[in-house]
Amino acid sequence: MSSFPNFAWGQVPLALLTLFIVINYGMIMTALVRKIGARVGGRYGIPIWQNYIDLLKNIALRSKISHGVMYYLAPVFRLTGGVGLLLFVPTIYGSDWHQNFSYAGDLILALYFVFFGTLGMALGAGESGHPHSAIGVSRGLSQVTMAELPLALGVYAISLQYQTLDITQIVAAQQGSIFNWTLFTNPLATIAAMFAFVGTMMRSPFDVVIAPQEIPIGPPTEYHSSYLALMQTNRVLFPVAKTVIYMNLFFGGATNWAEFAIKVFVLYMLTAVIGVVHPRFRVEQSIRFFLKWGLPVGVLAILTV
């Protein structure tokens, strides 16, 4: 099968293993971050296994309704987006095990596949017929158009820098010393990309899309039970998968699971910290923010490469 030159059946269990590790790591890490956030705010916070409880509870719920085909498929799209993203990106550098299916494409595939889940989710939310869902989608899409821009510029800058679109090669170029990280070789691109990172992690100040503290609003409004379970799974998987990309591109990647865990946690924590200290933006405010700060940095990044 010429389309899969590097394919071996052995990759399937390894990919599943990667998936398993990442999901569990995500479960614990997001709970931990929430707990830290609560503690900072003087509250006790949730137990560390809270995510598992939620997941099980949702799966076990008996009330199950459907608003239609797209509604039904949306969580599938969503989770496929997360899983696929993870699988299209090499996780652990230098390990043949954890290259996943990254030969299917390169950085561009990863960047565009991010939208796969978003699109599916938006469609499902749309079909649910709940106006709040649609409002959430509207906000989310509006915000992401600008939030993604600095990332695109940053990625463009580093792919020019490394003259490749291959993630593995980019990670390879950053090995050796901490100063080979893109963070240090191309700080502007990194900063630009971090704007996008912060902007798309659905955390304050950029979390108006799901507006967690208000009446239920946002794309998932109508979702419940096992739909919500799938989405919750994605909610822990997807940030990690995305963080992996940033890690690979800007922070030297990871050569083992420990490094992986630390780097992902630090990066994820970054958004949490910002979220704790910064109040929420309205959508137009965040758009303006990215235009005012993210864009110029991105432009500088591509000009100075």
Add this chain to the structure above:
Amino acid sequence: MVSPLLILAAGLGAAFLLGLLRQTSERAAFYVTIAALGFMGFIALSWTVGLALGDALPVMITTAGTAPPFAINLFMGGMEAALISVVTLTGLLSAFYMRKDLLRLGRRVMAVLLVLIMALSGLIMTRDLFNLFVFIELIVIASAGLILLSRDTRALGAGFKYLVVSQVISILLLVGVIFTYHANGSLNIDDIPARPMVFTGASLAIFLVLIALVLELKPFPANGWALDIYESAHPGFSAIFSAASGTAAAFAAFKLFDVAGPAWLPLATGIGIVTFVGANLLALAQSHDRRLLGYSSVGQIGLVLMVIGQADILGATLPYVAGGILISHAVAKSGLFWLSGLVKGRELSDWAALRDNPVLIVAFATFIAMLTGLPPFPAFYAKWALVHALMANGAFALTAAFLIAALIEAAVLFRWFGMAIKRESRRAVVVNLTYEAVVLLAMGTSFVLSWIWGAASGQENLITLVPLLFALLFLPLDIFPAKAKNLLAIAGLVVWFALSFHGLDPIRLVFLIIMVLGGALLLLASFHAEGRRMGFYTPAMLMFAGMALLITSETSFQFFAAWEFLTVGSYFLILRGHDSEPHALSYIVFSLGGAFALLAGFALASGGKFTFFVSELSEIAPQVAPYVFVLLAIGFLTKTAVMGLHIWLPGAHAEAETDVSPMVSGILLKAGLFGLFILLLEMGHQTLYGIDLTVVLVWLGALSAFVGAVLAAFQEDAKRLLAYSSISQMGYAVFGLALMNHLGWLLALMFAINHFVYKSMLFLAVGGVKERTHTKLMYKMGGLITLMPYTFVSVLVGIIAMSGVPPLSGFGGRWIFYNAIMSTDLRLPMILVFMSGPVGFLYLFRLIHSIFLGQPKDELRMVKEAPFWIVAPQMLFVAFLIAFAALPGMILRRVDGYIGQIFGDQPLTWSGRIVDSQFGTWNPVAIWGVIAVVFITILLLLIWMNHNAQRVKQFNIVFSAERPFKPQTTHFAWNFFAPYRKAMGFLEAPIATGFWTGVSNALHGTAEFTRKFYTGNGQTYAVQLLLFVVAVYLIVLGSMGGAS
């Protein structure tokens, strides 16, 4: 060959004979008149044919048995014969046309008509200066008589004004004649020596003669009297006054300018162009049909005068050019005047009455196309030759003025046509078989003339082109049912493809497939139309003919002609849409503007050579090359609707019919792209003022991609949304092309293919929805997913493909895009392109959400799936998209190889189904595989977990824990991206629209202001006439002072 003198003798003799007939037998008098006119026409025609075929030689006719210059002599050559044919035949047809009024007023008026036609023929033939004057006086008096044919009492005033002005003219003429005689010792025109343009002695005398003859041509602005006549006279007479008198007077002026020498030509040029521009400008402000035709006549004759002024440049082609314009004008204008008799109201919009009779609409369209110089009519060839000559001689300002005025004229005429097609007619069309027969004869003549001019062009004879004939074939076939015609049309396209695809390079082949086979595919959707669908197939096939010819064209002439065909065809198609009148107008104006830029560009490139191969673009001199590039690029960019030149597109595409929108969007836009391909292929990088023009194109492409997308996101109208999306998509394609590297081109080609597929699909889908919901406003829809599932699927696939989300083919485009921009030095424009990607996502989501998702409206709860024939092509497109996404190599590989030959590199390697570039990998099958496996796995998981999910009604939602009051209000769709608009709304500022509206308003304002000049007072007109003479005198005097 009978002596041409018999033309005069027959006219006069018959006129005198009428007096001998018995008073009561007006009918007999009428037949005598007709017979005499017919005889005159026969002589003229037989001479025309004889001279053209070489059976006869030009002949000098002496009178009184004495050689010139001692006796008056006449000359009959090719030009004379042709123009006398025009004059006499116009007279003959008008006589038929005015039959009732001629009989009413009796034989005296018939005699006057005969004398008028006789005098016009004499004016053309005579070679004697004073004889010229006599004929002019005869014409004036006869015209003043025929004005009385009108039942409009205002015509009396017009006739008197005409007499007043004519008096002034004849005074000037006589003074000029006598001093010319004194200087030359002869009254013979051929004895007038060439003289310098100075204002002393003999030169001043010839100036007076020339200016008097020019005044007979009604130069702007000394022409108010003529307009009053046009407005009030009998249409049959107006036809003569415009076609026959204008022709004869123009030829008289030509005769004099011909002998007066090249020094005087600038006079003709200047007055001619001012008239052409001024008259067309003022026509903008007209709402009265005949007065508008008057302005147009004045303008056309001005144009002829301008052409006469180019005698030194045009040389032997002058008769061809001037004749082409003059005869086109004569036929078309008389046709229009005759047509005006069939319309009761005098407002332009009253011509909507013509819709009662489709044949008349065809005639109307023919005449307008003829006047505006569209192919295959003679003026098209003339325009081609003229612009080539002008550009080759560096007359750029003149060319620009000419083209701009021609554009204004086209705007005026097509606006009128649009009104006729779209407005409500308050009064029925006049039923008069004689009128109709005369109009149809004129129409038939126009096609005959097209053949003649084509045969004499030295280029391809456009009227004999099979695709064009095929399109015209549908005119008589229009009486058959639409479904039969549709079958024939599809068969025609497929056959034409089979005949013409051999030997094309892969790029052309791709475009040919899109345009011809794609057209056939889209025509499947037309099977849904019921009834006869009059007037659809001719324009559609004309458009496809243009596109088919465009791809296979080799010379610039073929290219340009094809371009005009597709422009005109698509205009008529777009005009069919429901509210398309203003949009079709702006479409045709922009398209023709772009076409004129092309014309100028080709003319400049060819250096005046008429046969210029498109492939020679690569060899033109470096000092003109950048300008050629700019002109051609403007032409093509207008078609691709680049930002700034885009304002025609949204309306035109959105208002078109369901199956027309995909044609004009999915297919027609590719014509511009194809042009850019050719342009960049042949000319590559060009530098103007140190700026690489391809960089400008990159920026324009990127800007269009971004702003188009932003604007699309703000639309409420589904079809407008798609239209703006086209602007954005074409922006990408232009951007890719302008990158001028291998991958950029591949990107553009991929966009061409993809855009064709998904835009056709989406337009069909949205069109299908509109068929059912009767609205295009998305917020009035909602929840249609269950009612129109197939349409939903095609929209879903369409938007996934378009947004570039893997795994569908749009992603391939993005992947190539990133690889392309890696190999270029340009960076800043990328920002815009990067931004436009996610914004594209916005409008696409909005499209699918607002229509198919959310809460359905009560009134739309019962709508059915779109008609089968609209859905069927969509499903074919869906299949294609999926196949193309998995196996892009099946199309792209060959093209990639060909582009590699052009650039001499091969950045992509195709191993199996994997594509590798220097920078990365694209493995479409693997992507499909992974995504499919993951998706299916999770889906199965979900089904396992909640197989027993209960389907609930659509409005059974939580809505903050309360049931919504009314389901209708819960569909969040209007102003969907309100937050985005708050932040980015400034991009919506209608700068381009504002600019073009400003231009339009300025033109209208100028017209409105300037026309106040025509006070209607005969005395004022006479003063203006003198003012004109004096102004010309002073200007020439001033320029002489400057020159010496």
Add this chain to the structure above:
Amino acid sequence: MTTRTAIPLVLLALLGTAFFTLFAGYVPDAELNRTAAYYANQTVAETGAQNVVTAIIVTYRGLDTLGEVTVLFLTAAIVGLVLAHSKAPKGRSGSGFLPSGELLTTGTRMLVPVILLFGAYVFVNGHLTPGGGFQGGAIVASGLLLMLLADPAERFSHGLISRIESSAGLTYVILGLLGMILAGGFLDNRILPLGTFGSILSAGAIPLIYILIGLKVGAEFSSILTSLEETEDAE
């Protein structure tokens, strides 16, 4: 002075300077130019006419003259047309400001034949002496005019006038065409023998044509005058 008069004044002043340039640049010929010299030398031989102007009008520039009579023909026709559709109110006819006394009436009765005869003389002798068809025609018409003045109630037969006018015109055209067949070209006067120089029956067809012109012009003038004079059209 208002702008209505000032602007024309300025314009005409400028036109005047143009005319003055013509005037100032005018150098009179010392000798006849070649066209005139040709006529001076060849008229007699070619046309046999004494009056060179007549020869030019009738023969060399015969086409002009044909046009000229056509102008009158047109004018007559159009004036007839114009007035045909504007029937004046019934009432006293006549020009209204010239008294038509008994004396005038009687005088007219005596004078008219003389005038008509004089007119005929003028156009018959056109090739010999000053005058010709136009002048003669005008004289004939003034005879009729006099009759009109004397007796406004007088009616002229429009049919007759029209028939004279038309036959004369038609014959004129036919004569012209005969020139093409029998002689050197359209309106060549040599279709008839040139005759003895200086006699009435000389100069080929010139007298004949001038007679036709005279008749035609006379008829046309009369037609115009009667049309203008009469209150009701014959139609």
Add this chain to the structure above:
Amino acid sequence: MTFLTLMAAVLALATLGAALIALLTRSTVVAVLAAGLVSLFASVLFLILAAPDVAMTEAAIGSGLTTFLFFFVLGRLRREGAKPQGTKMEGSK
């Protein structure tokens, strides 16, 4: 010769005078007559300029017939213009 010139000069002045009268007079009838006079003087001038044919024509047509034409029309106009004022507005549709 000088006599002719002198006569021509006098004639020219007279002609101009007549023309000015024609232009300046208030009475249309006088204007018509003056214009006829202009023609008549011109015809005399034509005689001086060795153009007897022209002189005859000008006298007969230019000054004779034309003047009569004017009077005929003036006569008709006067007759109809004398009608009550109401007809002034008639036909102005």
Add this chain to the structure above:
Amino acid sequence: MILIQIAMLLGFALILLGLYGALTNRDIIRMIVSFTIADTGVNVVLVSVGYLTGREAPILDTIPVADAAARITDPVPQALVLTAIVIGLGVTALMLAYAYRLFRARGSLDISDYTELKW
């Protein structure tokens, strides 16, 4: 020579005067009168241009044919003027007829009353 000049100047003056009258007089009849004056002026100019000082009328009854070229004045302008005069009369008659018709239609002879057609 002077004769020609006098005549020519007179002709031009008549043309200009006539035109002035035609352009400033609102009365239609007066306009026509002015035009006849201008026409006369044109005729005078035409004849004067053709005049050769001291020559005789181009009638060969007393002049021997052989001397004709040396003794007669230019006959051509005279022939032209003849035509022009007749045409002038035609146009004048036509204008007068129009004037009458206009008056019949609108009851006015003021040219500025006939401006319903404009713009």
